[in-house]
Amino acid sequence: MKRVIIALGLAATLGLLSTAASAQMLKTVKDRGTLTCGVSQGLPGFSSPDDKGAWTGLDVDLCRAMAAAIFNDASKVKYVPLTANARFTALQSGEIDVLSRNTTWTSSRDTSLGFNFAAVTYYDGQGFMVKKSLKVNSALELNGASICTQSGTTTEANAADYFRANNMKFEVVKFETADEAIKAYDTGRCDGFTSDVSQLYAMRLKLTAMNDHVVLPEVISKEPLGPAVRQGDDQWFDIVKWVHFAMINAEELGVSSKSVDEAMKSPQPEIKRLLGLEGAYGEQLGLTKDWVVRIVKLVGNYGEIFEKNVGSGSKLGIARGLNRLWTKGGIQYAPPIR
Amino acid sequence: MTPQQQELRQTRNPVAVDIVGLNKWYGSFHVLRDVDLRIARGERIVIAGPSGSGKSTLLRCINRLEDWQEGSVVVDGVELTDDLKKIEDVRREVGMVFQQFNLFPHLTVMQNCTLAPIWVRHMPRKAAEDLARHYLERVQIPEQAGKYPSQLSGGQQQRVAIARALCMQPKIMLFDEPTSALDPEMIKEVLDTMVMLAEDGMTMAVVTHEMGFARQVANRVALMDAGQIIEMSEPARFFENPQHERTKLFLSQILR
Amino acid sequence: MNSIDNTMTEGNGSQLRFVRRAMVPERARPLAVDVIGAIWRRLFGGVFNTMLTLVSAFILVALVWPTFRFMIWDAVWDGASRVDCLEETLKRPVGACWPFVQAKFGQFIYGFYPEAERWRPNLVFLIGALLLAPLLVPGAPLKRINALLFFVVFPIVSFFLLVGGRFGLVHVETRVWGGLLITLVISFTGIVASMPLGILLALGRRSPLPAVRVVSVAIIEFWRGVPLITVLFFATYMLPFFLPPHWNVDALLRVLIGVTLFSGAYLAEVIRGGLQAIPRGQFEAAAAMGMGYWKVMGLIIMPQALKYVIPGLVNSFIALFKDTTLVLIVSIFDLLGQVRTSFSDPNWATPVTLFTGFAFAGIIYFVISFAMSRYALAMERRLSTDHRAT
Numbered sequence: 001m002k003r004v005i006i007a008l009g010l011a012a013t014l015g016l017l018s019t020a021a022s023a024q025m026l027k028t029v030k031d032r033g034t035l036t037c038g039v040s041q042g043l044p045g046f047s048s049p050d051d052k053g054a055w056t057g058l059d060v061d062l063c064r065a066m067a068a069a070i071f072n073d074a075s076k077v078k079y080v081p082l083t084a085n086a087r088f089t090a091l092q093s094g095e096i097d098v099l100s101r102n103t104t105w106t107s108s109r110d111t112s113l114g115f116n117f118a119a120v121t122y123y124d125g126q127g128f129m130v131k132k133s134l135k136v137n138s139a140l141e142l143n144g145a146s147i148c149t150q151s152g153t154t155t156e157a158n159a160a161d162y163f164r165a166n167n168m169k170f171e172v173v174k175f176e177t178a179d180e181a182i183k184a185y186d187t188g189r190c191d192g193f194t195s196d197v198s199q200l201y202a203m204r205l206k207l208t209a210m211n212d213h214v215v216l217p218e219v220i221s222k223e224p225l226g227p228a229v230r231q232g233d234d235q236w237f238d239i240v241k242w243v244h245f246a247m248i249n250a251e252e253l254g255v256s257s258k259s260v261d262e263a264m265k266s267p268q269p270e271i272k273r274l275l276g277l278e279g280a281y282g283e284q285l286g287l288t289k290d291w292v293v294r295i296v297k298l299v300g301n302y303g304e305i306f307e308k309n310v311g312s313g314s315k316l317g318i319a320r321g322l323n324r325l326w327t328k329g330g331i332q333y334a335p336p337i338r
Numbered sequence: 339m340t341p342q343q344q345e346l347r348q349t350r351n352p353v354a355v356d357i358v359g360l361n362k363w364y365g366s367f368h369v370l371r372d373v374d375l376r377i378a379r380g381e382r383i384v385i386a387g388p389s390g391s392g393k394s395t396l397l398r399c400i401n402r403l404e405d406w407q408e409g410s411v412v413v414d415g416v417e418l419t420d421d422l423k424k425i426e427d428v429r430r431e432v433g434m435v436f437q438q439f440n441l442f443p444h445l446t447v448m449q450n451c452t453l454a455p456i457w458v459r460h461m462p463r464k465a466a467e468d469l470a471r472h473y474l475e476r477v478q479i480p481e482q483a484g485k486y487p488s489q490l491s492g493g494q495q496q497r498v499a500i501a502r503a504l505c506m507q508p509k510i511m512l513f514d515e516p517t518s519a520l521d522p523e524m525i526k527e528v529l530d531t532m533v534m535l536a537e538d539g540m541t542m543a544v545v546t547h548e549m550g551f552a553r554q555v556a557n558r559v560a561l562m563d564a565g566q567i568i569e570m571s572e573p574a575r576f577f578e579n580p581q582h583e584r585t586k587l588f589l590s591q592i593l594r
Numbered sequence: 595m596n597s598i599d600n601t602m603t604e605g606n607g608s609q610l611r612f613v614r615r616a617m618v619p620e621r622a623r624p625l626a627v628d629v630i631g632a633i634w635r636r637l638f639g640g641v642f643n644t645m646l647t648l649v650s651a652f653i654l655v656a657l658v659w660p661t662f663r664f665m666i667w668d669a670v671w672d673g674a675s676r677v678d679c680l681e682e683t684l685k686r687p688v689g690a691c692w693p694f695v696q697a698k699f700g701q702f703i704y705g706f707y708p709e710a711e712r713w714r715p716n717l718v719f720l721i722g723a724l725l726l727a728p729l730l731v732p733g734a735p736l737k738r739i740n741a742l743l744f745f746v747v748f749p750i751v752s753f754f755l756l757v758g759g760r761f762g763l764v765h766v767e768t769r770v771w772g773g774l775l776i777t778l779v780i781s782f783t784g785i786v787a788s789m790p791l792g793i794l795l796a797l798g799r800r801s802p803l804p805a806v807r808v809v810s811v812a813i814i815e816f817w818r819g820v821p822l823i824t825v826l827f828f829a830t831y832m833l834p835f836f837l838p839p840h841w842n843v844d845a846l847l848r849v850l851i852g853v854t855l856f857s858g859a860y861l862a863e864v865i866r867g868g869l870q871a872i873p874r875g876q877f878e879a880a881a882a883m884g885m886g887y888w889k890v891m892g893l894i895i896m897p898q899a900l901k902y903v904i905p906g907l908v909n910s911f912i913a914l915f916k917d918t919t920l921v922l923i924v925s926i927f928d929l930l931g932q933v934r935t936s937f938s939d940p941n942w943a944t945p946v947t948l949f950t951g952f953a954f955a956g957i958i959y960f961v962i963s964f965a966m967s968r969y970a971l972a973m974e975r976r977l978s979t980d981h982r983a984t
Contacts, residue, residue: 041925042938050939051697053706080769081925081935089831179937179948186945205943208681315676315940403878422886430884440879444897444977453893454883499879506883 025229025236026070026286029097034076037063038096041081044202045310045318046102046122046225055079059100061305062121062227065243066098068298069291084153088113091230098240100227102198104154109228118240120226122310123322123331125219126158127197129204132214134191139218143168146190148181150174158221159194182206196223201316235286242285246292248334249274250301252325257300260293273338281337292337302332346538349379349414349431349509354541355400360409362395362565369395370406371565377510382542384552384573387562388588393545394514396562400543401432401512414509430458433503437515439495441487447474447498448483451505459506466505473501477531493524497531504535511535513544549593553577561585664689665953679944690950691942698936702954705772705927711764715775718752722782730969732976745786768846772927774958779846780853780928781915787854788914792861797891799866810862817859823920825852830924849921857914864906868899901977908970912963930955 029035039047039059047057064074082090082101091099092114102124103109105117128139128147136142139162149155151174163170173190175181182203185193195203200215207213227240250256253271255263263271272278276289283289299305306323307313324330355377362370369392377383385393398404399411402418402425411418413428442450451470455461461469474480477497479490487495496516503511513532517525529551536542536555546552552559553573560570561584569582577593580586626632637647668689670679677683679691695702704712725744728734756779759765771779798810817825829848837843872895880890900907922931933951936942 041922041927041931042935044938044940044943048938048940049701049706049935050941051701053701053709078769081927083923083925085827085923086831086925093831093835177934179934183948202938202940202943205676205940206945206947208945315943401882403882426884426886429882432882434879434882436875436879438873438875440873440875442876442879442894442898444901454880454885457889457893458884503883 025097025233026239029070033071034078035063035067035070036078036080036095036097037066038080038082038087038090038099038101039063040101041083043102043199044205045198045314045316047079047081047100056309058122058305058309059102059225059227061299061309062100062244063098065247065295065299065305066240068294069239069243069246069287072288072294072298074298088115091115091228094230097236098227098229102196102225103228105224105226105228114231115228116231116237117226117228118237119244120224121244122198122225124196124198124223124225125322126155126194126221126223127200127219128192128194128216129185129200129213130192130216132212136216139216139220140166140168142170142192144170145192146171146173147192147194148173148175148185148190149194150178150181151176154221155195162220178203179206198310198316198318201310201318205315239285239287242337243295244302245334246274246295246337247300247302247305248325248332249337250292250296251303252327252334255292255296255301256304257296257298260296264293270336270338279338346540347431347507347509348539349541351415352379353377353412354379354381354414354510355543356410356412357396357399358410358412360396360399360406360411362392362399362404362406362408369565370399373409373565373567375560375567377541377543380539380541381557382536382540382544382555383558383560384556385543385545385560385562386547386549386552386588386592387568391562392565393562397512397514397543397545400510401429401434403434430506431508432510432512433506433508434512434514435496435499435503435516437518439487439492439499439519441495441499441502443487445486446483447479447485447487447490450487450498451502454502454506469505469507470501473504474498476504476534477501478527491524492520493527496520496524496528500528500531500535510541510543513542513546515545515547517546517548547592549577561588563588664949676940676942676944676947679942679946681945688944688946690953691944691946692950694936694942694944694947694950695954697942698932698939701773701936702929702932703774705775705932706770707766707772707775708764708770711758711766714755714758714763714766718755719778721748721751732973749783749786768844771846773932774929776846776921776926777915777918777928780850780918780921781911783850784853784857784914784918785911787850788857788861791854791858792865793896795858795862796865796869799862800869813855814859814862817855818863820856822853822856822917823923825856826920826924845924846926849924849926853914853918857910860910861907864903864910865899867906868901868903869895871902872898901974904970904974904977908967912966915963915966916959929958 037060039055039057042048043057045057046059047055050056060077060079063077063079067076068074070076080090080096082096082099087099087101087103088109090096098118099115100121102122103117104124105120109115110117128142130136130142130145142163147159147170149159149172156172156174159170159172171190173181173184175184178195178199181195182193183206184190186207193200193203197215197219204210204213204215227244229237229240253263253268253274255271255274260275264275264277266272269278273281274292276282276291276293280289282291285291288294300308303325306320310316310318311320320328320330322330323332326333353376355375357373357375360370360373361368373396375383375396385396387393395404399406399418400413402411405420414431416424416428418425418428442453445453448467448470451473452463452466455466455469456463471480471483474483477500479494479497479501482490482494482498487498490498500516516532517528520528525548529548532542532544532551533555544551544556556573558570559573559576561568561576561582563584569576569580569585571581576585577589580589636643638644666689668687670684670688670691670693673679673691673693678693679688681688700709700712704715707715722744725740725748729737729740729744734740754760755763756771756775757766757768795810795814798806799814801807801810826849829852830845833843833848876894876898877890880894885893918928919930921928922934927935933955937947937951
């Protein structure tokens with residue numbers, strides 16, 4: 001935590017000093033020929049390398065979608081794995097073009113660090129996982145429990161707040177990495193494990209008897225995860241934002257990677273505007289007319305990338321939940337392209 | 339120079355070493371007091387005295403292993419000061435043999451002898467090795483050339499040290515208690531070597547307790563005590579007819 | 595028996611005079627009889643020995659058996675994804691998941707180095723091994739040329755091979771290097787570059803010139819005082835703020851410089867210990883023959899000092915080799931970093947993945963460290979033949 005504060009403080013003072021980037025990012029990226037995307041050092045479902053060394057995940061797919069829109073080639077991305085401490089300085093110093101690293105959008109990060117958060121690609125929150133044998137159905141029954149967690153993140157503080165607010169006592173058992181924490185939980189060192197819900201599902205895979213554990217329903221914090229860019233370049237900011245919105249709109253209108261060719265023939269005006277058959281919306285962003293076609297064809301719409309990386313098509317098996325479209329009861333809502 | 343042509347090299351000046359008004363302090367201890375000493379070309383001088391008298395210190399001033407605060411030391415016309423170049427020039431021509439031998443343990447006997455000729459006189463390796471073999475023969479241990487110092491006896495090691503010093507073909511040889519660290523049965527072989535050297539005409543300054551050697555070989559014997567030269571004369575007079583009280587005391591102690 | 599014949603004893607049995615008649619010949623030492631008996635006595639002779647033996651045996655079994663079970667007996671040797679390493683699938687206790695290591699092996703060794711270009715690190719490894727092997731064998735000839743090739747030519751050639759961009763080779767950014775490749779690059783560079791630095795600092799610290807001495811002490815104490823993590827973090831993330839914006843020093847190069855300075859300071863103190871052990875007479879004898887400071891140091895003092903401190907030096911080298919894992923903090927993926935990253939692949943997430951990965955990394959680190967330490971021991975023994983005290 002201390003390291004985060006020091007890094008933030010330093011970056012804050014220097015953020016004020018750094019010259020504002022002119023509306024040059026898109027040109028720079030185009031000239032360079034690749035997009036430089038800051039990711040994590042390995043977070044299941046969001047950014048992790050597969051057996052071939054290729055990066056996959058939800059955060060990765062956002063960058064791939066951007067590359068698809070800009071270059072018509074989703075592979076023209078250079079991934080820079082960053083520790084939690086280093087991610088902000090990397091964006092500050094211009095080492096990366098966009099930070100797509102399961103970063104929570106908060107007010108302080110939006111202002112004093114000199115960043116703009118472009119969108120929320122995943123509404124996450126902190127939750128608890130316990131053994132089914134504990135016969136606990138709600139986090140409110142966890143009075144007096146020992147909870148394993150990773151140190152140095154907001155997780156610990158959130159848990160403390162929650163327990164205090166509900167007049168419950170608990171014992172926090174801290175570990176350097178999530179892997180160590182989950183191992184300790186598995187061996188019975190603590191009664192419960194707390195982390196962002198997306199990670200609870202990922203960590204569950206590492207337990208000896210996966211099905212003996214249950215994720216409790218309470219979500220005790222707001223962790224809206226999304227990509228961030230440096231302040232001062234509105235065009236670039238818009239591009240990142242609208243790449244995400246394009247994928248939401250595509251899912252809303254039923255356009256997927258499989259059906260995009262079909263959809264090109266659709267008479268619906270919304271679909272025509274989406275796919276660039278009408279209007280100059282792509283060009284307004286500085287991209288091409290068929291920018292959404294590129295995105296959907298090469299990467300997919302939001303539903304597809306969700307299922308593939310963290311949903312039913314992946315080992316994590318997380319339900320859409322809050323991340324459903326607004327039409328289905330969730331809060332993923334994109335402004336219209338028109 | 340081929341081994342046959344190895345003449346002992348002599349100083350250019352008739353005065354090999356000229357020490358005038360030498361004063362040295364170790365911290366606040368006045369270790370050398372107003373020392374005047376002149377060593378002529380080809381002369382052999384033996385310096386004796388009780389321990390702590392400063393005789394080793396005086397010897398080590400001749401090649402500036404010790405420095406001094408007052409006075410001057412001139413070796414073969416070159417005055418020794420802080421000038422590094424002059425110091426190295428002098429050291430090249432002055433050989434020294436130490437009480438503790440100080441052979442280089444990581445090198446063979448041959449390498450010990452050829453090291454300085456190759457690196458200081460820039461002699462080609464073959465010539466240096468021939469030279470080394472010549473001197474190892476003169477000190478009568480040619481067969482040990484390939485051994486390491488730790489494999490030799492004390493007497494043999496000291497003879498290697500003498501050969502090593504000779505390989506630089508010095509004009510003056512300094513001996514700082516060369517036999518004091520040896521077992522009695524080995525002292526003779528080292529002294530014999532030194533006698534041979536003296537007979538060849540080498541200019542030598544020897545600090546030693548071996549009075550028999552002094553009688554046999556020295557042109558002059560000097561007694562040092564409390565940092566100063568008490569008495570100095572030819573061996574016959576020094577031993578038979580000492581003048582100073584301290585000399586008499588010293589002789590009565592070491593000659594039984 | 596002989597001697598008693600020759601002895602003239604007094605009436606009361608004392609041995610006053612003796613004159614030898616025949617010399618005793620040399621003969622071979624009698625072989626130790628009853629080896630088994632000796633061992634048995636050592637192990638079980640007496641209560642204390644027996645207890646020690648039983649406790650040791652117990653510890654051995656308690657440690658070795660589970661390790662054996664995990665690594666070999668219960669291990670899975672074939673598989674394509676996590677299900678093949680799960681207890682539910684196999685209906686038996688599961689040990690190490692070796693297919694996981696096999697799948698990730700390329701990343702463990704090369705990091706994200708493009709597959710098409712992996713022949714280049716392979717070539718570097720091969721050349722390195724070919725040059726190193728004869729250097730290690732004491733009897734091999736042409737040591738000088740060998741050393742020159744290995745310590746000077748090899749690094750330059752490796753640089754061009756690995757980085758590329760010239761001679762028709764594709765440029766591979768240092769950012770994508772990883773795994774054992776990075777570990778070896780950092781260790782090798784750190785060790786080879788910090789030795790001369792350490793020697794210079796050690797000599798500087800003992801210099802009679804006050805300016806040199808003060809600077810040396812300052813450098814040594816500063817670099818020993820800061821933790822390596824801080825050095826790495828500062829060099830990678832803070833330094834760019836202090837440098838002019840277009841000075842883009844490669845991240846790996848910054849790490850190499852930091853590691854070299856850090857290691858050099860530690861080596862300086864180790865070497866200084868060795869220098870202090872050399873008797874003053876060695877310096878005097880060499881100086882008395884007209885040798886200047888650098889010649890004395892290089893030919894006489896340093897060769898002896900370095901031999902004395904081989905244990906300390908190798909200790910530092912092994913520590914440096916393992917300290918390379920700290921570079922994960924600056925997002926450079928060494929062997930351990932790659933292993934940890936691979937834990938995040940959901941395709942291979944099982945309860946044993948963690949242990950398997952660490953076991954693999956542990957084996958590699960152990961093999962290399964042990965090899966270094968054994969070799970150093972052998973070198974020490976060989977070089978001590980000419981020492982006074984063995």
